[in-house]
Amino acid sequence: MTIDIKNLDMNGIEFIQYKDYFIIKRYGKYFRLGVPEANMLQELTVHRDVQAVLSKYRINEEDFSKFIHALEECGVVGDVKKERKNILFYRFKLINPDTYLDLIVNKFLSNKTANRLLLIFSVLIIMMGLIDLLKNISQITYGFFRDFVFFDLITFYIATILVIFLHELGHGIACKYFGGKVEEIGFLLIFFSPALYCDVSGIWSFKEKKKKIITLIAGVYVQLIIFSLCSIIYDLYFGQSTWLATFILWNVLMIFSNILPFLKLDGYWILSNIVExxxxxxxxxxxxxxxxxxxxxxxxxxxxxxxxxxxxxxxxxxxxxxxxxxxxxxxxxxxxxxxxxxxxxxxxxxxxxxxxxxxxxxxxxxxxxxxxxx
Structure with missing residues (x-):
């Protein structure tokens, strides 16, 4: 019996070819297919001729039907699949920042010489911040959440959310700088703990692994700069501030947890891309x-x-x-x-x-x- 796919929705499919596989993009979601499977799908999207595909790839109707069904299950073809909700990693979209990030990159990061100078300056800031942390480590550790009152917790929480936003913005700017799309910034609950996220799944369209890794590291790098500035300010002006000491150490803990690969945060995505x-x-x-x-x-x-x-x-x-x-x-x-x-x-x-x-x-x-x- 002939398989009818004429009414099957195949709109919005994009093919990105790598050496031994394809990345398929559809409506902001990315999938990986082997070369023969991707070639079959590509021919179907153009000609919709099932018999020609069966003959060319020497596949029987039963296997072909399973193939199409698997693609439908994933959302590669057919109705767009809603993301499976996981209460431990629950998220929802707030805005599409792509246009705004485009403006930032074009306005502030279009000069390569200026970018190099900015990179050198930021590395120096981070080095100074780490030196000041080591210099004051005993005092900073002693002041961690010491003598906090309710108002301190509120301001601390607001400051943390702001840092997380800048961290995620770092991912988005790096992704946009390398030509990717960033279509989603939203709210995230990790183990019921509130956070923000920036969807940079557009890195799957990058063929250079280096660009993917830099984009994924960019958030931690921004947070390292923030931590370093706070560490320098603490050393110069506010050596008795337990609030600032707590904020410095809290940023160190956030950076460390981010680079661990056991949560689906930066470290995990870096590892996933390294091992492909x-x-x-x-x-x-x-x-x-x-x-x-x-x-x-x-x-x-x-x-x-x-x-x-x-x-x-x-x-x-x-x-x-x-x-x-x-x-x-x-x-x-x-x-x-x-x-x-x-x-x-x-x-x-x-x-x-x-x-x-x-x-x-x-x-x-x-x-x-x-x-x-x-």
Missing amino acids: IPNLYEKSLKLALGRGEEVLFDEREIFKKKFIKVFGILNIVFVFMSVAAGFVGIYYVSINIGGYFQYVILFFEGITYFLVLIFFGLFLYKLSKQKSLR
Whole structure:
């Protein structure tokens, strides 16, 4: 029986060819296909001639039907699939910043000589900031959340959100500088902790790995500059400020957590791009949970199977260790704050981390039952 695809929606598909695979872009989402599969899809989008494809690629109707169904399931063809919601990593879009980032890049980053000078200056700032941190490390550590009152927490929270925004803006500007599109800045909950994000999935259209890595590092680099400026100001003018000491150390902790690859933050995306394994997080957890090689894409990923599996095990261990560390950390903060407010913090701490464990367990269970992500 002939397979009818005439009414199948194939609008919005873009093909980006690499050496041994294709990246398929559709409505801001990116997928990876092998060369034969991508060639088949490309011919179907142009001619819609199923019989010609079956004959050319020597594929039977049953296998072809499974192929089309798999593409529909992912959203490569057919109806646009809504992103699967994960309460541990919940996000929603706020604005499309592409036009504004275009203006920033064209106005301030169009001169290569000025860019080099800016890079040199920023490196010097970071070096000075690190020196001042080491110089005052005992005093800064002693002042961490010491004698904070409720007003201090509010201003600290606002300052943190501002730093996160600038961090994400760094990703967006770098992506735009290299010619990518940045179509989404939004709000994110990571383990019920509020944050912002900048969608730079446009880096998948970059053929140079260096540009991808620089874009992913850009956010941490911006935050290093902010931390360094605060460290220099602390050393010069505000050596007794426990608020500024806390803000400096808090930025160090945020930078460190960002470059760890066990959360889907900068470090994870850098690692995923270095080893060239899309959906590394999901694949690693599936292998750690006992799924076979069917979750892997090609021979190159199968060759890295042991690494991927170990990464998945480390991810699971990291979540449970983070929950334990979270209990200890927030308890420490609540003790320093004192008063009735510490009991409010401890109560919400217990509820939050209990929910994290429950939902992470459910996430692992559902992941073990899902079809392969490639």
